[in-house]
Amino acid sequence: MPSDARLIEQLDPASTVLLTVECQRGVVGPESALPELAAVARTSGALARTARLVAAAHEAGVQVIHAVAQRRPDGRGANHNARLFRAAERLPVQQTVGSTAVRIADPIPVSEGDLVVHRLHGLSPIAGTDVDALLRNFGCRSLVVTGVSANVAVPNAVFDAVNLGYTAVVPADAIAGVPADYTPAMVRNTLALVATVTTTDEVLAVWKRPRRPR
Structure with missing residues (x-):
């Protein structure tokens, strides 16, 4: 785990953005296209911890982006070049533009100041989207990555953040993948090499500290 001083520096609200990854009803909600992933996200507490982080970010003045x-509906612009995309086309619940499936899932709070960035293609919540430009305009130095899945989208977000020059911070108990025991192995053997791995409680402790006047 990172030292308190380093985490405090990395999580300065003025230069930190919290990113939730695919925490949408059609993925982690009760009518998910991926019920196994949704079940793990909920039973592991990852979704609830993401909600706590978002609420704390709102209180601390940390910008929140939901990816x-x-x-x-016609699939135009979507990828077809991997098994994952072809399987997604056959799922009974589709993440269709404007549908309830692409709304942010409970219990994650969404404030008026949050930004929701939608993508029609690819695996990454960052590459090929507006996220990088938004982060730079916010003066972001550290990106806190939460959500699903630890199999694909979360590591993509972390790698992209690092490649673009941001410090990636991952509260390991606020991400989920399938099977459930894959996530800690992936964090330990992959994400820990490129990101600051921490916990929800450690992030909350930093954001709830009294702020010194600037």
Whole structure:
């Protein structure tokens, strides 16, 4: 785990953005297209911890961005070049533009100041989207990554953040993947090499500290 001083520096609200990854009803909600992933996200507490982080970010003045994956009803612009995309086309619940499936799932709070960034293609919540430009305009130095899945989208977000020059911070108990025991192994053997791995409680402790006047 990072030292308190380093985490405090990395999580300065003035230069930190919290990213929720695919925490949408059609992915982690009760009518998920991926019920196994939704079940793990909820039973592990990852979704509830993401909600706590978002609420704390709102209180601390940390910018929140919600990354949502969606597709047009006609599929135009969507990828077809991997097994994952072809399987998604056959799922009974589709992440269709404008549908309830692409709304942020409970219990995650969404404030008026949050930004929701939708993508029609690819695996990454960052590459090929507006996220990088938004982060730079916010003066972001550290990106806190939460959500699903630890199999694909979360590591993509972390790698992209690092490649773009941001410090990636991952509260390991606020991400989920399948099977459930894959996530800690992936964090330990992959994300820990490139990101600051921490916990929800440690992030909350930093954001709830009294602020010195600037």
